[in-house]
Amino acid sequence: RTQDLGFDQEQVVVLPVETREGDDRFESFREELMQYTGIVQVAAAGLVPGPDHIHNNTVFRKEGAEEGDYMLAGTGEVTAEYIETLGLKLVAGRGFSREYPSDVDAWVITEAAAAELGWTVEEAVGRRVLRSGAEDDGSDRIGPVIGVLQDAHHESFHMAMRPLIFGMRRNYNYIPIRIQPERTSETLEFLKQKWSAFEPGFPFRYFFLDQDYQRFYGQEERLGMIYSYFTGLAIFIACLGLFGLANFVTTQRTKEIGVRKVLGASVSSIVCLISGEFTKLVLIACAVAFPLAYFAMKAWLQNFAYTTSIGWAVFLISGLMALVIAWLTVGYQSIRAAVADPVQALHHE
Numbered sequence: 001r002t003q004d005l006g007f008d009q010e011q012v013v014v015l016p017v018e019t020r021e022g023d024d025r026f027e028s029f030r031e032e033l034m035q036y037t038g039i040v041q042v043a044a045a046g047l048v049p050g051p052d053h054i055h056n057n058t059v060f061r062k063e064g065a066e067e068g069d070y071m072l073a074g075t076g077e078v079t080a081e082y083i084e085t086l087g088l089k090l091v092a093g094r095g096f097s098r099e100y101p102s103d104v105d106a107w108v109i110t111e112a113a114a115a116e117l118g119w120t121v122e123e124a125v126g127r128r129v130l131r132s133g134a135e136d137d138g139s140d141r142i143g144p145v146i147g148v149l150q151d152a153h154h155e156s157f158h159m160a161m162r163p164l165i166f167g168m169r170r171n172y173n174y175i176p177i178r179i180q181p182e183r184t185s186e187t188l189e190f191l192k193q194k195w196s197a198f199e200p201g202f203p204f205r206y207f208f209l210d211q212d213y214q215r216f217y218g219q220e221e222r223l224g225m226i227y228s229y230f231t232g233l234a235i236f237i238a239c240l241g242l243f244g245l246a247n248f249v250t251t252q253r254t255k256e257i258g259v260r261k262v263l264g265a266s267v268s269s270i271v272c273l274i275s276g277e278f279t280k281l282v283l284i285a286c287a288v289a290f291p292l293a294y295f296a297m298k299a300w301l302q303n304f305a306y307t308t309s310i311g312w313a314v315f316l317i318s319g320l321m322a323l324v325i326a327w328l329t330v331g332y333q334s335i336r337a338a339v340a341d342p343v344q345a346l347h348h349e
Contacts, residue, residue, distance in 0.1 A: 003306070005213075006152025007049060008087030011040075011184075012209040014048055015175040015191065018202040023170045026079075029198045038180045038187035043085040044172040046076030049154040050212040060165060062117050063128035063142065071116045073109075073163035074154070075131070077171040083108075083149070085176050086209075093125035093147030096168050104168045105143040111151045113163035121148040129165070143167075156216035160305040176209065239329045242278065246333035250274065257337050270338035275330050282326045286319045293318075 017023070023044075030042045057072040080096040080103070082088075091111065096103045107129050109117075114124040124145050134141035151161045179187045188206070195204040214221075250257070257270055294310060301307040 003153075003157070005049070006089065006150055007154075009049065009210040009213055011179055011181050012086065013177050013179055013188065013191070013206050014209055014212070015177065015195070015204075015206050017044070017172050017175060018199045022199050023172050025198055026170075026172065026175070029175075029194070032194055033177065033191070036187070036190055038183035038190065040178040040180060041081050041085045042175065042177050043079045043081035044175050045078040045082050046171055046173050047074065047078075047154070048174045048176055048209065049086070049152070050209065051156075051215045058165075059132040060113075060117075060163075061130045061132070062119075063130060065130075070132070071113070071163060073113055073116070073165045075165045075167065076173075077167045077169045079172075080168070082166070082176070085178050086152075088152055089150040091148050091150050092121040093145070095147050096166075103146065105141075106146045106168065107143055108147040108149060108166045109145055110149045110161075110164045112161050113165050114145075114148055116163045124148050131165075131167075141167075157304045157306045158216070235325065239325065242326060242329040243333065246274070246278070246330040249277075250333050250337040254337070261338075267335070267338040271331065271334040274334040274337070275327055278326050278330045279323060282322050283319075286315075286322060290315045290319075 017026075026044050030044075033039050033042045056074055056076075058075045059070045060073050060075075061067075061070045078096070080098050083090065083095040093108075095108060096106070100106075109124060109129070111121055114121050117124070117127075117129070119127060125148065127145050128142055129145055130140050130142040132140055149164075149166075153161060154164060155161070177191070191206070192204045195202075253274075260270060260273075293315075297310055301310075
């Protein structure tokens with residue numbers, strides 16, 4: 001949730017392109033949208049980050065490589081504004097530009113793609129890359145690499161970042177639009193009004209990039225909610241058990257507590273005496289639970305290509321919380337027994 005994704009997912013609304021005719025109308029559509037003050041930038045793309053939006057593996061080779069020496073990479077055609085709209089970062093070279101018509105034959109690749117092809121990011125710029133069968137007649141498409149992008153998590157943390165290669169041919173599936181945060185509602189209404197001319201006959205559909213990206217982790221969110229409920233229930237039941245056990249122990253030791261008070265024991269010493277026994281039980285429970293929790297969480301994290309570390313602080317805080325809950329639960333019974341009149345306790349016995 002806190003990892004830098006390599007792009008800015010906030011305030012980006014995405015409109016799915018419904019027809020191929022939408023490709024032809026995009027430029028005029030974009031010009032209309034850019035006149036509206038609530039819109040920062042508009043692009044078109046064959047892919048955007050998120051579930052279901054990158055589903056291709058395309059064969060690429062560097063120029064001069066053998067037929068079997070190829071790389072599989074995700075790919076998509078984008079307009080020159082794509083990098084700015086998504087907040088992607090260039091680490092070498094430049095991005096696509098409308099000022100260079102030759103960019104329609106060029107590539108912008110990611111760091112992972114450069115590494116897979118055997119280049120450093122600096123070496124990659126100016127090299128030529130071939131995409132198998134990309135032309136309309138089935139021939140290979142070849143062009144120079146003009147820029148290298150910093151790797152970004154277009155897909156989830158369950159998998160390692162695979163190579164991505166972007167082109168600039170017209171073949172779009174999405175229109176990502178960066179909007180002003182304070183004008184979201186009115187900007188969406190404006191987009192809805194303009195949509196009918198762009199894609200007549202199709203309803204206005206959109207999604208926010210950040211919300212859509214979080215669908216990667218829907219299962220984890222559901223599991224987290226379920227575990228939270230059951231953890232709360234388990235703590236509640238444990239507290240009931242502790243409360244009953246503390247009541248039983250103090251009742252059984254009524255005479256002992258009375259004698260101790262007659263002999264000069266303070267309330268705090270008696271409370272510490274009773275609570276200390278339960279503290280030992282909690283510490284024993286922690287000694288059993290912590291290794292099990294560590295190995296269980298370590299096994300679960302293997303489902304992700306990029307994982308956080310499980311530090312000792314997690315267990316220290318958990319142990320302290322368990323002790324505090326136990327002390328609060330047992331404390332009432334301990335204090336009630338400690339402040340009771342010892343004469344009444346001895347008389348009871």
